[in-house]
Amino acid sequence: MLERDPHGNVQVAKIETEKMLIQMVETDLEKRKQEGSYNGQFQGQSHFFGYEERCGLPTNFDSTYCHALGYAAGALLQSGKTGLISSVGNLDAPVEEWTVGGTALISLMDVERRQGHEV
Secondary structure (H helix, E strand, C coil): CCCECCCCCECHHHCCHHHHHHHHHHHHHHHHHHHCCCCCCCCCCCCCCHHHHHCCCCCHHHHHHHHHHHHHHHHHHHCCCCCEEEEEECCCCCHHHCEEEEEEHHHHCCCCEECCEEC
16 A cells, blocks of 8 residues: 555555555454444455446436435434445435435345255
8 A cells, every 4th residue: 555656655546445444444443342332243345446436427316316325324323223225215206305214234135045055
């Protein structure tokens, strides 16, 4: 992460920010475990967005929708909810009538069977 160019500058473009963020969260959670204020489990999973991040600008709907998702995620965290993914509903209505909440992650999963056995 601290690789430098010939002029001594950090090569910011080479920093894998998605992995750096996970590392920062892990460090903070480990500190909280030591203090006794956290006893959960965390397993970060990163994704490099590459070309996706260089696509066109978001529409007003995209921006408002993502803001609402972030708000819902913050509200879920603040209220101590886990195992949920933030969700926004009633999207065909005006923004003031949208609903935000959480959807259980388990409801989005299927049990996979291979050769008659669950995996």
